[in-house]
Amino acid sequence: MERKYISQDSLKTWLSKLNDEGKHIYAPVAKGDKTDFKHIKSVGEISMEHIQTTQSAKAIAFPRTEKLFSYTKNKGDVSLQDYDSSVIPETVVFGLHPCDAAGFRPLSNIFNWGTPDTPFNERMKRTTLIALSCSQCDEACFCTSVNGSPGNTEGSDILLTKIKDGYLVEVVTDKGKELVSKYENLFDAAPEVNKEEFLANVPQKFGLEELQQRISNMFESEVWKQQSARCLGCGACAFVCPTCACFDIQEDNKGSKGSRLRCWDSCGFSLFTVHTSGHNPREVQSQRWRQRLLHKFSYMPERLSVRGCTGCGRCSRACPVDMNIAEHLSSISKLENVEK
Amino acid sequence: MTEKNIYLPYLMTVEKITQEAPGVKTLRLKFKDEEDEKNFSFKAGQFAEYSAFGEGECTFCIASSPTRKGYVECTFREAGRVTSALAKLEEGDTMGFRGPYGNTFPIDEWKGKNLLFIAGGIALPPMRCVIWNALDTRENFKDISILYGAKSVADLVYKHELKEWDEMPDVKLVTTVDPGGETPDWKGEVGFVPSVLEKMNPSPENTIAIVCGPPVMIKFTFPVLEKLGFKSENIYTTLENRMKCGVGKCGRCNVGNKYVCKDGPVFSKVELESLPAEY
Amino acid sequence: MAELNSKVKELFEKDLIDIFIGYEEGTRNPRPYFAYSAQDADNLVFNDKCQGNLAVYLTRKDLVGGKRVGISASYFALKSISQLFDENQLKEDLLIVLGMKEDGSILEFKGLDEIRTYLSEAKAPSKQKDDELLKELSEMSQAERWQFWSDELSKCFKCYACRAACPMCYCTKCIIEVNRPQWIQPWISTQGNMEWQINRVMHMAGRCSDCGSCGAACPIGIPIHLLTHMMTKTVAANFGESNEQGNVLSTFKPDDKENFIL
Numbered sequence A: 001m002e003r004k005y006i007s008q009d010s011l012k013t014w015l016s017k018l019n020d021e022g023k024h025i026y027a028p029v030a031k032g033d034k035t036d037f038k039h040i041k042s043v044g045e046i047s048m049e050h051i052q053t054t055q056s057a058k059a060i061a062f063p064r065t066e067k068l069f070s071y072t073k074n075k076g077d078v079s080l081q082d083y084d085s086s087v088i089p090e091t092v093v094f095g096l097h098p099c100d101a102a103g104f105r106p107l108s109n110i111f112n113w114g115t116p117d118t119p120f121n122e123r124m125k126r127t128t129l130i131a132l133s134c135s136q137c138d139e140a141c142f143c144t145s146v147n148g149s150p151g152n153t154e155g156s157d158i159l160l161t162k163i164k165d166g167y168l169v170e171v172v173t174d175k176g177k178e179l180v181s182k183y184e185n186l187f188d189a190a191p192e193v194n195k196e197e198f199l200a201n202v203p204q205k206f207g208l209e210e211l212q213q214r215i216s217n218m219f220e221s222e223v224w225k226q227q228s229a230r231c232l233g234c235g236a237c238a239f240v241c242p243t244c245a246c247f248d249i250q251e252d253n254k255g256s257k258g259s260r261l262r263c264w265d266s267c268g269f270s271l272f273t274v275h276t277s278g279h280n281p282r283e284v285q286s287q288r289w290r291q292r293l294l295h296k297f298s299y300m301p302e303r304l305s306v307r308g309c310t311g312c313g314r315c316s317r318a319c320p321v322d323m324n325i326a327e328h329l330s331s332i333s334k335l336e337n338v339e340k
Numbered sequence B: 001m002t003e004k005n006i007y008l009p010y011l012m013t014v015e016k017i018t019q020e021a022p023g024v025k026t027l028r029l030k031f032k033d034e035e036d037e038k039n040f041s042f043k044a045g046q047f048a049e050y051s052a053f054g055e056g057e058c059t060f061c062i063a064s065s066p067t068r069k070g071y072v073e074c075t076f077r078e079a080g081r082v083t084s085a086l087a088k089l090e091e092g093d094t095m096g097f098r099g100p101y102g103n104t105f106p107i108d109e110w111k112g113k114n115l116l117f118i119a120g121g122i123a124l125p126p127m128r129c130v131i132w133n134a135l136d137t138r139e140n141f142k143d144i145s146i147l148y149g150a151k152s153v154a155d156l157v158y159k160h161e162l163k164e165w166d167e168m169p170d171v172k173l174v175t176t177v178d179p180g181g182e183t184p185d186w187k188g189e190v191g192f193v194p195s196v197l198e199k200m201n202p203s204p205e206n207t208i209a210i211v212c213g214p215p216v217m218i219k220f221t222f223p224v225l226e227k228l229g230f231k232s233e234n235i236y237t238t239l240e241n242r243m244k245c246g247v248g249k250c251g252r253c254n255v256g257n258k259y260v261c262k263d264g265p266v267f268s269k270v271e272l273e274s275l276p277a278e279y
Numbered sequence C: 001m002a003e004l005n006s007k008v009k010e011l012f013e014k015d016l017i018d019i020f021i022g023y024e025e026g027t028r029n030p031r032p033y034f035a036y037s038a039q040d041a042d043n044l045v046f047n048d049k050c051q052g053n054l055a056v057y058l059t060r061k062d063l064v065g066g067k068r069v070g071i072s073a074s075y076f077a078l079k080s081i082s083q084l085f086d087e088n089q090l091k092e093d094l095l096i097v098l099g100m101k102e103d104g105s106i107l108e109f110k111g112l113d114e115i116r117t118y119l120s121e122a123k124a125p126s127k128q129k130d131d132e133l134l135k136e137l138s139e140m141s142q143a144e145r146w147q148f149w150s151d152e153l154s155k156c157f158k159c160y161a162c163r164a165a166c167p168m169c170y171c172t173k174c175i176i177e178v179n180r181p182q183w184i185q186p187w188i189s190t191q192g193n194m195e196w197q198i199n200r201v202m203h204m205a206g207r208c209s210d211c212g213s214c215g216a217a218c219p220i221g222i223p224i225h226l227l228t229h230m231m232t233k234t235v236a237a238n239f240g241e242s243n244e245q246g247n248v249l250s251t252f253k254p255d256d257k258e259n260f261i262l
Helices: A008-020 A098-111 A118-125 A174-181 A208-215 A223-228 A236-240 A285-304 A314-318 A325-333 B034-039 B081-088 B121-136 B159-167 B193-200 B215-228 B269-273 C002-013 C054-059 C075-086 C112-121 C128-139 C142-154 C190-204 C213-217 C225-239
Strands: A002-007 A024-031 A034-039 A065-074 A077-081 A091-096 A127-132 A158-163 A166-171 A187-189 A247-254 A257-264 B010-021 B024-031 B047-052 B056-061 B072-077 B094-101 B114-120 B144-150 B171-177 B207-212 B235-238 B266-268 C019-024 C031-035 C069-073 C095-100 C106-108
Touching (some): A002 A008, A077 B094, A098 A285, A127 A174, A208 A285, A223 A325, A236 A314, A285 A325, B024 B034, B024 B094, B114 B121, B171 B193, B207 B215, C002 C019, C019 C054, C031 C054, C075 C112, C128 C225
Parallel strands (some): B144 B171, C019 C069
Antiparallel strands (some): A002 A166, A002 A187, A024 A034, B010 B024, B024 B072, C019 C031
16 A cells, blocks of 8 residues: 655645546535535535534435436337436545445445446446544544444545644555546655554444344344334434445336436334335334344345444434444443353 | 446336236236347246336236246236336336346256145235246146135136136146135135145145245144144245345345345245244 | 432332333433333433423333323423323323423423413423524525525435424324325425425424424434424414414314415
8 A cells, every 4th residue: 555645735735636627526514513525616615623424425326316217208108218327427535534435335235236236336436535534533433343443444545644734645546546646746755654643542332243243143132122212213323324225216207207216215214114015024113223233233244244334423423312323232242141 | 337227127018908806907018129038037936126107116026937938927906106007007008127036936946746836815926927837847746736815706816817727637726715705606615725725635745835925824824734744844935025126235125134135035934934023 | 300210219119100201311411211110210310401302202102002101391392292182192091291390390290281281371491592593584585595495405314303303293104105196205305305394394383392303303403493483483473372272284163264265
């Protein structure tokens, strides 16, 4: 991995040049007490002060609403207009944290399980991730409990780490290299620094091994009922999550024309699994909460070789009733009487 | 674009519409594009997503047999927004079709065995596919028996085919309707599927039982099969769970870590016993 | 607070309730908590950091179905409880309500009538901040106001936390989930988001306690509680404070004004 250095000013210049090239730059922008990724027009809009954006960066590749294809009806006949990838802009996501960058792998494994998902892949192809290590964290962060770290390069194309007046630049992938090599003169040689010294200290909340040993063998446990009692059954946790990918398919039809849309959905909603007959395999919230945790920590590792959680803590921050996921996982990891 | 858009359906022409029972129709679909038809193949047990453009998609098993080339059929009950729209289509109209998806009945492994089909209500269609598959390759199997029950005589689907099967010398067909569902000239059984099965008393010897029906029928049929001596590994069923994508991504249909759309819809009773009751 | 703990303890010890709905200490602020025993009662807290409207749990059948329930209720939760009674969603003999006054004292209500009497006399907690925001909005031109709500609601991702946090949103199938016909676009788009919020607020007319839990629950921080707050004011100005005569948009009287019909 190539290491370089970029000064604060050069970083701004670099991003401005990428913007001038016509790349769409998504970066954290603060409004009130919330910060979120926005398509920026100028570098000045970027906020670097936040601990975590409210939403993850997943919408870059998995938009809230995506047109899968369109159709035109003519009496009984129908013609189709396929998904149009030519309108997807070259995109740079700047300032996402390592937990967000790491979230694109579970997403990719879901969308490419068995069959490749064109819209997701076409968007990823055109996206470069310039991530930023975390120099601070809050009580919801738990990346270090799920094999992540505030300076983890996994998933990023480039990882910046703030060191004093500038940034250590780790160029992780060829995509990242491309963005750097074009503006080589803005970068200097990397100084001799210990990156770890500049990273937040994210305390470990639970032992992953202890959790994994228990969670796959406790489908019938009473714990799900206890933990989910206060859960309101909204979709906030799923929608802010960098790895939640459940979706619905809807029809946007006007007269003789229409589109089939993919839109975000959540396993927490009561009607998510309801059959046409009215039968619902997940009738109560405890079953839906169980699905959420088992999907992330049991089914995905078992079927897709990747965990569905990167420890970003967004679900805990977004929850109106403080369903603190790290606290729940931690209590599961300490359960006794679960067959290991 | 480098890869095929998995959400883009094939365009199909509705070639033939059969009214099977009140609110139940069979549509025979033909590929609009000959190339699509040539490249298409499926096996018994698989399902597909059917589009009514303007309303959406819904999921049913393919009801025709892979041995009958040139078309696919689906049979459905008018229940929601999409099925109501599909029911309004006329012969010659265009609809969408995505598939085939999911696993298949292990029909090749059943060679040389007796087959016992047990179906209830609107669950005969997924089984009709494998019944015709077996009948069209009749030499591969020993005895073939079919037990089919519906609420009432009017609710029996595939009436013409039931007659055809009844007339076949090498098929044993038993039809039944729920008490109160019979007509004066009804010659079949009256009673629920599990009790009629018990009366039929089929031998478990070298026999595969394939069971499709509403959850309550399955719940009471399995114990009867067990009592008759059927081993779990010789009992098969298909599961239905709500689906949107059909290809393991939308996150709805899983039962524990098994996805009905990828690992199913066909499950042996052995597999079912290892799954949580999330269906 | 000790008063609350000992009161609830007593309710359990006298075997008057099976579950008590209150708050416990949470990560940053207190969070909803369910006590099932006298021992659990020690974990209960109530202070000005308690958010949300606990009445939302009174219609959760998997939680309280068939149980004798106690609840610590803020002024707004009391209003919601009264409204839920009006809508036949609660059984009086299964519910014991402890009213939590802003000064921390506890009101023991003997039945629904006492709650109604209290509500008719009590002063609603001040909503100064919300009133200021509403004033700012009302001083905008219509175009500016439209822009404000378009910007805000373009951020909505339809997680329905607003609906989930609302005691009055107890329908098992919400209008947004009805698809024959599909009244509202269920996917995320500025127009569909607006349709959703407008419908939500209309369904609250005359029923809303004005607790603001919808806005507090919004993970994106959209001030949607201003919509219900404004609606509450509008209803009160035109139809008077709520009473037992029914809800504004679901009650019809022969002498209703018909001057809106052209």
